[in-house]
Amino acid sequence: MEGYITIDGVQTPINGCKNLLEVIRASGIELPTFCYHSELSVYGACRMCIVDIDGRGIQASCSTPPEDGMVVRTHTEQVMRIRRMALELLLANHHGNCQTCGKNTRCKLQDLAQKLGVKNVRFDELNDVLPIDDTNQSLMRDPNKCILCGDCVRMCKEVQGIGVLDFVGRGSDVRVSPAFGKNLKDVECVYCGQCASVCPTGALTIKSQTDQVWKAINDPTKTVIVQVAPAVRAAIAQAYGITGGEHAMGKTVTALRRIGFEKVYDTSFTADLTTVEEATEFLGRVAKGEKLPQFTSCCPAWVKFVEQFYPGYLSNLSSCKSPQQMFGSLAKQYFADNESVERESLYVVSVMPCTAKKFEADRPEFAVEGDPDVNAVISTQELISMIDEAGIRVADLPPESMDLPFGFKTGAGIIFGTSGGVAEAVLRLAAAAEKPTSKTAPIEFREVRGLEGLKEASVTLGDKTIRLAVLSGLANAREVLERIQSGEAEYDIVEVMACRGGCIGGGGQPLPNDMQAREERKRTLYDCDAILPLHNAADNPYIKECYEKLLQKPNSAIAHKLLHTGYRSRRRIQGEDLELTEEQTGPKTPVSVCIGTNCYLRGSYDTLRRLIDKARESGLAGKIDFRATFCFEKCKASPNVQVGETIYGGITPDKIDEFFENTIKPAAQGAVKAETLEV
Amino acid sequence: MAQSAVLPEKGSKARRHFSRIQQIIEEYGATESALIPILQKVQDEYRYLPEEILTFVATALDLPPATVYGVATFYAQFSLEPKGKHIIKCCDGTACHVRKNQTIINAINQRLGLAPDKKTTDDHRFTFEIVSCIGACALAPAVVIDGHVYGQTTAQAMVEAIDKIEEADKAEDAQ
Numbered sequence: 001m002e003g004y005i006t007i008d009g010v011q012t013p014i015n016g017c018k019n020l021l022e023v024i025r026a027s028g029i030e031l032p033t034f035c036y037h038s039e040l041s042v043y044g045a046c047r048m049c050i051v052d053i054d055g056r057g058i059q060a061s062c063s064t065p066p067e068d069g070m071v072v073r074t075h076t077e078q079v080m081r082i083r084r085m086a087l088e089l090l091l092a093n094h095h096g097n098c099q100t101c102g103k104n105t106r107c108k109l110q111d112l113a114q115k116l117g118v119k120n121v122r123f124d125e126l127n128d129v130l131p132i133d134d135t136n137q138s139l140m141r142d143p144n145k146c147i148l149c150g151d152c153v154r155m156c157k158e159v160q161g162i163g164v165l166d167f168v169g170r171g172s173d174v175r176v177s178p179a180f181g182k183n184l185k186d187v188e189c190v191y192c193g194q195c196a197s198v199c200p201t202g203a204l205t206i207k208s209q210t211d212q213v214w215k216a217i218n219d220p221t222k223t224v225i226v227q228v229a230p231a232v233r234a235a236i237a238q239a240y241g242i243t244g245g246e247h248a249m250g251k252t253v254t255a256l257r258r259i260g261f262e263k264v265y266d267t268s269f270t271a272d273l274t275t276v277e278e279a280t281e282f283l284g285r286v287a288k289g290e291k292l293p294q295f296t297s298c299c300p301a302w303v304k305f306v307e308q309f310y311p312g313y314l315s316n317l318s319s320c321k322s323p324q325q326m327f328g329s330l331a332k333q334y335f336a337d338n339e340s341v342e343r344e345s346l347y348v349v350s351v352m353p354c355t356a357k358k359f360e361a362d363r364p365e366f367a368v369e370g371d372p373d374v375n376a377v378i379s380t381q382e383l384i385s386m387i388d389e390a391g392i393r394v395a396d397l398p399p400e401s402m403d404l405p406f407g408f409k410t411g412a413g414i415i416f417g418t419s420g421g422v423a424e425a426v427l428r429l430a431a432a433a434e435k436p437t438s439k440t441a442p443i444e445f446r447e448v449r450g451l452e453g454l455k456e457a458s459v460t461l462g463d464k465t466i467r468l469a470v471l472s473g474l475a476n477a478r479e480v481l482e483r484i485q486s487g488e489a490e491y492d493i494v495e496v497m498a499c500r501g502g503c504i505g506g507g508g509q510p511l512p513n514d515m516q517a518r519e520e521r522k523r524t525l526y527d528c529d530a531i532l533p534l535h536n537a538a539d540n541p542y543i544k545e546c547y548e549k550l551l552q553k554p555n556s557a558i559a560h561k562l563l564h565t566g567y568r569s570r571r572r573i574q575g576e577d578l579e580l581t582e583e584q585t586g587p588k589t590p591v592s593v594c595i596g597t598n599c600y601l602r603g604s605y606d607t608l609r610r611l612i613d614k615a616r617e618s619g620l621a622g623k624i625d626f627r628a629t630f631c632f633e634k635c636k637a638s639p640n641v642q643v644g645e646t647i648y649g650g651i652t653p654d655k656i657d658e659f660f661e662n663t664i665k666p667a668a669q670g671a672v673k674a675e676t677l678e679v
Numbered sequence: 680m681a682q683s684a685v686l687p688e689k690g691s692k693a694r695r696h697f698s699r700i701q702q703i704i705e706e707y708g709a710t711e712s713a714l715i716p717i718l719q720k721v722q723d724e725y726r727y728l729p730e731e732i733l734t735f736v737a738t739a740l741d742l743p744p745a746t747v748y749g750v751a752t753f754y755a756q757f758s759l760e761p762k763g764k765h766i767i768k769c770c771d772g773t774a775c776h777v778r779k780n781q782t783i784i785n786a787i788n789q790r791l792g793l794a795p796d797k798k799t800t801d802d803h804r805f806t807f808e809i810v811s812c813i814g815a816c817a818l819a820p821a822v823v824i825d826g827h828v829y830g831q832t833t834a835q836a837m838v839e840a841i842d843k844i845e846e847a848d849k850a851e852d853a854q
Contacts, residue, residue: 163743168752179737179744180730187744573744578731580697597738605701612698628697630734 003068008075020061020072021049029074032083032112034200035149036062039500039515040158043150047086048112052076084116092123094201095144101202102140106511108200109147130175135183137362138191138207138355139507146176146203152195159500161475162305164189176203179573186574188308190474192301192498193355193379193507206355206508209376210386216347216375217260223335224347225263226256227327227406230271231353231417231503233528234521235380239510240394245414245524246531250399252383255392257400261349265406268413270323270330273546274298275412275425275537277563278320280554282426282493286464291315293469293484293491296422298322300360301498303567305474310481311569311598311635316494319564323416324350324357325366328373329562331406333550343371350377353417353506356498365565379508405542411529412537418522419472419502420448420455423495425537427459427466432536434462443535449526451501451518454480456491467491473500569635571596578628580612588625589667592642593651596631604639606653611641614660615668623668643667699724700732704739711742714750718757727758755810763799763806765844767824767837772812774819783820784809786834790841804848805841 004011005023012027019042024031034046044063051061054071058079061072073079091113098104133141150167153176157163164187168177178187196204216222228249237248253264282294297303297318306313321329328348335341350357360366361374378386387394401407412428415421424445431443447457448470455470469491471477477496483489499505504521505513534540551559577592593599593608608628615621632640637649643663651659703720707713717736722728728751737744751757769775769784788794791805799806815821818830822837829840 157743163745166743166745166749168749170753170755177745177748179748180733573734575731575734578697578735595735595738597741600738609698609701628731628735630731630738 001066001068003066005066005068005070005072007072014066014068017066020051020053020059020064020066020070023066024051024061024072024074031061031074032116033062034108034112034147035151037151037155037198037514040151040154040198043154046090046147046149048083050079050082052079058082080116084118087113087116087118088121089123090147091118091121092125094147095125095129095142101145102205102208103199103202107202133183134207136185136189136191136207137358139184139189139193139196140205140207141184142203142205143175143177144203145201147201148174148176149200150176151198151200152176152204155194155198159473159475160190160192160194160498161473161478162188162190165195180575182574188572190301190304190308190498191356191359191507192474194499195507196355197505197507197509197511197513206379206381207358208382208385209358209378210382210389212376213349213378213386216349219347221345222347223339223341223345224261224349225265225331225335226261226349226351227265227267227270227324227331228252228256228351229267229324229353229417229503230414230421230525230528231506231509231521232351232380232383234417234504234524235353235509235517236384236394237524238517238520239380239384242395245528247399249528250401251394251397253402254397254400255387255394258392258397259386259390263403265327265331266402266409266413267323267327267350267352268409268416269406269540269542270326271298271413271416271425272410272537272540272543273326273330273563274320274323274416275422275429276543276554277326277559278318278422279426279429281318281320283430284555286492293467293494294318296493296495297565298416298422299356299497299503300354301356302474302477302496304356304359304570305477305498307567307570308572309478309597312485313481314567314569314636317567319560319566321366321563321565322357322360323413324352324360324377325373325565326563327406328361328366330546332368332371332373333562334406337550343368347375348373350374351380351383352377353380353503353509354499355379355507357508379506381508381510384510405545408540408542409532410534410537410540411532412535413540414528414532415525417503418449418525419451419453419497419500420445420470420495421502421525422497423448423457423468423470423493426493427461427468428536429538430461430466431459432538448495449522451515451522453500466493469494471495472497472502474498569598569631569633571631571633573630575630577630580608580626580628588623589644589664589670590625590627590642591664592627592629594630594632594638594640594642595628596635596638598635599631599639602639603653604651607639607641607651607656610653610656611660611664614656615664618660618665620665620668624664697732700735701739704736709740711740714740714742714747715754718747718751722757726762726764727760730759755808761799761803763803764848765805765825767805767807767822767841768810768813769807770811770813770815770819770821770823771809772816772819774812774816775821778819780820782834783822783832783837787822787837787841790838804845 001014003014007024007027014023017023032048035043042063044060049061050058052073053059130143153165156165164178165176168175216224233245233249236252237245242248256264295317297320331348332343335346358377361377366373412425427445428443448455453473453476457468459466469480501518505518593604595604612626615624632647634640639651641648641651644667707717733747734744737747787807791800793807822829822832
């Protein structure tokens, strides 16, 4: 749309803006909003962006298309009164214990109440106190602070393609909630934290682990070390107004030492290690003709997403642990071998841009005899709060360098923090292996860079062409997986980061965490890469040393033990089974048929129906307790049937006769015999 | 529906109806737009929407369970609690309201031992709901019992109607 709009008497060009709100904002007026985000669909619920349009009256500008010749006033007395009233009503329903709230001073509701001059709330609180959900490692949900803007609902559904949260109920009883009012840990949440990034209030916040970290730091029996993820430096630079990511990192290193960490390391080091391991794994897959594409596995939200929604693709996930977990297991080994610090005495802290990393560190496979490889994970936001709590003035500090060996990285490790970075790091290594060039001149693959959620590229290296997809935002990942599944698309490497733009926009990053902030952080990381002397992970001298002293060679047995992992299918929602048989006395053989998505799609409903029919025909109906269940977490072998304690896979409807005769019948008759004996 | 009046407690699962669910889904097609008619039919089977069945419907329709739960909680016609065999709906639209339906509401609540926060009798025989305008204003005050409209009704007429239904039910149970 072209043309002009008169905004408060000033002629303003439309310039292709898609709604009136954007035209007004471009003209220099920051209209307030809660529910408007340029990357989400327009909802028009909060009424903060109302304006007076000549001939139309009061309208929400976010949901009004701009038209040539419109005359708009943004702050008439009436507009301001309505806006203030809407805000006052929101405040009446909001548990405003601001001083102790996780979003204090960064809360949009607080900010707008102050800006719009709401000095008094004339209404009493109406709603009862609803329970707070703090049962998972990553996120806290306090429905009492929710203003029903729906930002989290649309973020999870539209950008992440999951839909964990939705509106529940109607009228004054509406709330935002996971299915059946369950806690986040009992539903399909992948803990990416993007909901908390857009939440304008303290209804969704990061679950803090700073108290545990302070406790460890003040415990004389612990050696406390810290790793800092690549994307953190870009956000710290922004938050403290420091120019340059490496400069900001240097000051952060000083701050971390002042806080009390004994050693400060860079997760970019293990990102380099990941590149070497993952590239070797990829070349191995190609050589052995194994399953392609290879999916990256650095992003814990993406890994959980595959485990829940695409269990058929688990073997496509690279077996490499994420850089965070590689660091944990390597550090615990290194300190035991070289510094005489035993596992239990070493306390490994991660500073991550991510909330899902908290969940990842807590996965049972990343612990040795109950001692986790990574003891605590704090987000960038939590690091800032620790720095502020200690009263450290980061910007005034002199910079310091990280500790060796795990503080040394190449530019390839740094760009892991942004979408396209992992793919580019692998390509650089492969390109250098193909044709050794000068180490100082970076080999760049600009086609995989940028914040777009879906990038595709074909790169020719020697006689091979590698087809890549670089994805961010899990809705994009879902779309591409569906295309791969249907045979429409074929790739060799698929890089996925759950958050739009990659880790720079992770759910643990400071607010604002919008696309503009992410763009700036992306540039910071590429600048860091540019000024480092090395750009290929394989050139990192300490990585080489690591292989010489400990790991032998990429993908060796010891490397597999320390740096690789496995995946499992994962149930999406917790709940009870459906009991399908009438109550009858006497012992019965339990037979459960899975009707979760994977089994359902492979005909488990018919399996169930025919098993019940068979039981009836053979007169054993009273001896079998049939149940329908949701997911045994063995989706690969679907459809699954459990008889007694044993789970049998691949029970498609055509195998029912055989399965019933050979497995269920003897089990049920066994139960009959037991009953006779008892009598 | 030839069912005994007493339903299993919530939590223990309704049983033989499950075989119908897939039939219902196939009848309407496993698409998002068929969600509401599917839920209506499912509720006809169970008299309410059990959580596990909603999860199954979400699976079959490839929708997030939260979306299905959101729809099921939005419409007053859906219940996530087991309902009684007989549904009594008292209209509380303007016309019925000004014609003093409150005495009728009080009488029904008293007869059934119910209250605004207790809508179903312990034996799951009756559920009593207060609903918005049913569009029978000319007959105000109006009450609907199992789909049958009682127009210009009174407290006494309602108590008698309930007595009659209960007697017939008990006679049926005794057989």
